[in-house]
Amino acid sequence: MSSPLHTGLEAHFAALEKFLAAQELAFEPEVRPMVRDALAHPGKRLRPLLAFASGAGGPPPDALVRGAGIIELVHLATLVHDDVLDGADTRHGSDTPNHTHGAHAAVLFGDALFAHALVLAADHPTPELCRIVARASREVCSGEVCQTFSRGHDDLSLEDYYRHIRLKTAELFEGACQAGALLAGYPSEHIKSCSLFGRHLGIAYQIYDDLVDLLQDDTKAGKTLGTDAASGKLTLPMLLERDLSGKGFLTTLRAGGDARQLISAPAWRECFRRLDAEIAAAEQALEPIAGSPSPYFLLRLTAFLREAAARLAPKG
Amino acid sequence: MSSPLHTGLEAHFAALEKFLAAQELAFEPEVRPMVRDALAHPGKRLRPLLAFASGAGGPPPDALVRGAGIIELVHLATLVHDDVLDGADTRHGSDTPNHTHGAHAAVLFGDALFAHALVLAADHPTPELCRIVARASREVCSGEVCQTFSRGHDDLSLEDYYRHIRLKTAELFEGACQAGALLAGYPSEHIKSCSLFGRHLGIAYQIYDDLVDLLQDDTKAGKTLGTDAASGKLTLPMLLERDLSGKGFLTTLRAGGDARQLISAPAWRECFRRLDAEIAAAEQALEPIAGSPSPYFLLRLTAFLREAAARLAPKG
Numbered sequence: 144m145s146s147p148l149h150t151g152l153e154a155h156f157a158a159l160e161k162f163l164a165a166q167e168l169a170f171e172p173e174v175r176p177m178v179r180d181a182l183a184h185p186g187k188r189l190r191p192l193l194a195f196a197s198g199a200g201g202p203p204p205d206a207l208v209r210g211a212g213i214i215e216l217v218h219l220a221t222l223v224h225d226d227v228l229d230g231a232d233t234r235h236g237s238d239t240p241n242h243t244h245g246a247h248a249a250v251l252f253g254d255a256l257f258a259h260a261l262v263l264a265a266d267h268p269t270p271e272l273c274r275i276v277a278r279a280s281r282e283v284c285s286g287e288v289c290q291t292f293s294r295g296h297d298d299l300s301l302e303d304y305y306r307h308i309r310l311k312t313a314e315l316f317e318g319a320c321q322a323g324a325l326l327a328g329y330p331s332e333h334i335k336s337c338s339l340f341g342r343h344l345g346i347a348y349q350i351y352d353d354l355v356d357l358l359q360d361d362t363k364a365g366k367t368l369g370t371d372a373a374s375g376k377l378t379l380p381m382l383l384e385r386d387l388s389g390k391g392f393l394t395t396l397r398a399g400g401d402a403r404q405l406i407s408a409p410a411w412r413e414c415f416r417r418l419d420a421e422i423a424a425a426e427q428a429l430e431p432i433a434g435s436p437s438p439y440f441l442l443r444l445t446a447f448l449r450e451a452a453a454r455l456a457p458k459g
Numbered sequence: 460m461s462s463p464l465h466t467g468l469e470a471h472f473a474a475l476e477k478f479l480a481a482q483e484l485a486f487e488p489e490v491r492p493m494v495r496d497a498l499a500h501p502g503k504r505l506r507p508l509l510a511f512a513s514g515a516g517g518p519p520p521d522a523l524v525r526g527a528g529i530i531e532l533v534h535l536a537t538l539v540h541d542d543v544l545d546g547a548d549t550r551h552g553s554d555t556p557n558h559t560h561g562a563h564a565a566v567l568f569g570d571a572l573f574a575h576a577l578v579l580a581a582d583h584p585t586p587e588l589c590r591i592v593a594r595a596s597r598e599v600c601s602g603e604v605c606q607t608f609s610r611g612h613d614d615l616s617l618e619d620y621y622r623h624i625r626l627k628t629a630e631l632f633e634g635a636c637q638a639g640a641l642l643a644g645y646p647s648e649h650i651k652s653c654s655l656f657g658r659h660l661g662i663a664y665q666i667y668d669d670l671v672d673l674l675q676d677d678t679k680a681g682k683t684l685g686t687d688a689a690s691g692k693l694t695l696p697m698l699l700e701r702d703l704s705g706k707g708f709l710t711t712l713r714a715g716g717d718a719r720q721l722i723s724a725p726a727w728r729e730c731f732r733r734l735d736a737e738i739a740a741a742e743q744a745l746e747p748i749a750g751s752p753s754p755y756f757l758l759r760l761t762a763f764l765r766e767a768a769a770r771l772a773p774k775g
Contacts (some may be wrong), residue, residue: 171626173605224570228563247544248607250566254540254573255600261577261593270581273589277577284571289489291564310487 148192148443155195155203155211156188162212169259177240177252181219184237190214193319193344196440197337198327209263210272210326214319216260217280221287223253272322279318286310295375297390304382305346312352313345324437336432340441343425344448350418351452353378357402358455372396379417384410403457411457422449464508464759471511471519471527472504478528485575493556493568497535500553506530509635509660512756513653514643525579526588526642530635532576533596537603539569588638595634602626611691613706620698621662628668629661640753652748656757659741660764666734667768669694673718674771688712695733700726719773727773738765 149156167178191211198207223240225231227249232242240249257280264273289307293299320341324334356371357380371378375397377385384392384406396405422445429438465472483494507527514523539556541547543565548558556565573596580589605623609615636657640650672687673696687694691713693701700708700722712721738761745754 171601171605171622173608174601177604221570224566228566244608248604250540250544251600251603251607254537254570255597255604257570257573258593258597258600261589262597265586265590265593267586270583270586270589273577273586273593274581277574277581277589281571281574281578284567284574285487285490287567288493288564288571289487291567292489292560306487 148447149188152192152195152199152440155208156191158203158205158208159188159191159195159211159215160185162208163215166212166216166259166263169262170255174252174255177244177248178256180237180240180243181223181252181256184235186222186235188215190218190315190319192444193316193341193441194323194326196444197320197323197341197437198325198329199436199440200327204327206267206326207323209266210322211319213260213263213272213276214279214315214322216256216263217276217283218315220253220257220260221280221283223249223256227253267326271325275318275322275325279314282310282314283312286312286314290376293377296377297385297393299377299382301382301386304377304379308346308349309342312349313342316345316348317341320441329435329437333432333435333437336428336430337437337441339428340425343421343428344441344444347418347421347425347445347448350379350414350421351448351455354380354414354418354452354455357406358457372402373399380406380410380414383413408457415452415456418452419449422452464763465504468508468511468515468519468756471524472507474519474521474524475504475507475511475527475531476501478524479531482528482532482575482579485578486571490568490571493560493564494572496553496556496559497539497568497572500551502538502551504531506534506631506635508760509632509657509757510639510642512760513636513639513657513753514641514645515752515756516643520643522583522642523639525582526638527635529576529579529588529592530595530631530638532572532579533592533599534631536569536573536576537596537599539565539572543569583642587641591634591638591641595630598626598630599628602628602630606692609693612693613701613709615693615698617698617702620693620695624662624665625658628665629658632661632664633657636757645751645753649748649751649753652744652746653753653757655744656741659737659744660757660760663734663737663741663761663764666695666730666737667764667771670696670730670734670768670771673722674773688718689715696722696726696730699729724773731768731772734768735765738768 163182167175170178191214194207194211194214195203222234226234226239226241227246231239233239240252260276261273264276286307290311293303293307317338320337321334324337353371356378372381381393381396387407387410392405396402426442426445429441432438479498483491486494507530510523510527510530511519538550542550542555542557543562547555549555556568576592577589580592602623606627609619609623633654636653637650640653669687672694688697696718697709697712703723703726708721712718742758742761745757748754
């Protein structure tokens, strides 16, 4: 998700980068270079965007910028640990802490980054922000544990798949929206609408990400694809094809079969239909607050995801 | 530190175990066995003891039990990660999550356990408990990063050594005391006295732990000792001997020399003198609240540590 989505929120993102850069000084001198590295190569800042869009309307209040920054720090902490667990040496074209400082320091640094996010959340006058951030973080990690345990389990149910991606991805999306609307001072109806949007967008985004791994050219994605099947991770298109044609399909796929050939047209269609349904549910969640500034920004995200999915869909 | 130290606080510890056991249900079904395992083999519950002693006086209020449990969960989360980083298969005679479930799931489980502690802290009516817990956690991890980076650096200053152990060990001791006194409703003078006690006891305890690694028989300690020197970790007796006799000593020690032979009597004496000074500073911190129930319980800890140190001191 690229910068046209930031249009109209430039002041928010400028304040965010300033806030994030200032966090370096909260750490011990030995740890500061790691903080600098982690912040120097921004990703899509997708979660801050959700917070800003959910809290849009006028210039960004300080509390909103802090909230968006806290959510991003949690996300960065999970990436630091993911890179250790995947043994990844680069991300966004730069060396990972795992590569530069080794797994030992990287695990501890991820912990410190996450704890620092909670220190910042505790500066909010009420414990509500801590609750949102801590709960979302717990669910993200729990979802990743569940997914790790489910690898190679060919009888994973669709219900469990949805629960795992809700935890792993949608909870932090939801937390970002909730924190954004809360910190901008919106009433509870607005907070609820944005939260529900975030939950459905998160599920849609994860299904999209699963599809990218199977369908997109490596050159476009900027990362190694097709890794899910090889690692025993079961994603939605695979589960749908399994339910259509039986478990033998998963064995063939894992033996190195090409997913584009092996997954049938009805399974792909059902997968894209489910992705569309989540996008539609996200949009529907915003109906109670139609006319407020938040839907203006949030609906750009669903439009963007819908177009990206259309470009991905196999012809025919 | 064993159970005579718990005398008079039995109701507190009974409530604590009940509280900790109940946490399992806050996790996804797949994660619950890991929670059960992590809680099944209690260590010394030293940090809850600090919280209970700092908040002593009458039966334990619920908030105090929760606070002590939260601090213990943070400690358990750091142990889960430590065991991954050390590749440890057993702790307290039981299999570690790292051994049972692999490093991947264990890192994520440690994250989830830590996040859950913060979820619980956010249930407190004010953000103060989140602040104490998050800050102490950040410092513990920062201290471990610093110590990791300092391995093999023969010019580590005494100041940096003290800063590292304060972060790594004393911050969570201090947080436990602070949370305990706060949650029992004590006034700020009491909170401050207990916090300062925790800080000095934490430094003393870490120096003692460093001495155990060099001086105690393996059979008594129940873990592999003498590992600090081999891994390039510089502890206080080594730094003091280096300052007396020069860096060549560290090279000899690392090459497998016996610390008991290589470290001179004046260096040992200075190390025990510094340990005594921290114990005395801890005790002195309690003077403003002499006569309250907290010193009664806290001073048992310094007495216990002083006796343990005396048993360790080399003869002559």
